[in-house]
Amino acid sequence: MKLPSALIRVLSLLSIAALLSGCGVLAQQKRDEEQAIKNTVDCLYQDERLLVRFDRDEVRVLMPDGQRIYLYRMPSSRGVLYTNGDFELLGKGIDITFGPVSETAKLECKPYSVEDKDQRKEDRKGLKEMQVF
Secondary structure, eight states: OOOOHHHHHHHHHHHHHHHHHHHHHHHHHHHHHHHHHHTEEEEEETTEEEEEEEETTEEEEEOTTSOEEEEEEEOOSSSEEEEOSSEEEEEETTEEEEEETTOOEEOEEEEOOHHHHHHHHHHHHHHHHHHHO
């Protein structure tokens, strides 16, 4: 069965439109990822790494064990304060303290970078290999 040339053209145009639309989505995802990296800091907390991502009125903390902690912005006269009732993060810029409420500790932080992401993969791979022995 041969399809009419008009139908073939319509299907071709729809395919091209879908492809271009997909490219736009991928470009937006890449921009979103780049913005997320800019809003993320890499910190040491009790000799372990954690990631802190600032996003408008909330902060997401990825703990070394993989637990995610969500904190919400509260009014403060001492810089920024984010809390969820159990944990709190306060400070300015990368000068941050974090921990359970009333037991916060100063974090050593630096801007997160893609190179750090690659290093983390190597760190995790090494830890998994060490567990085998």
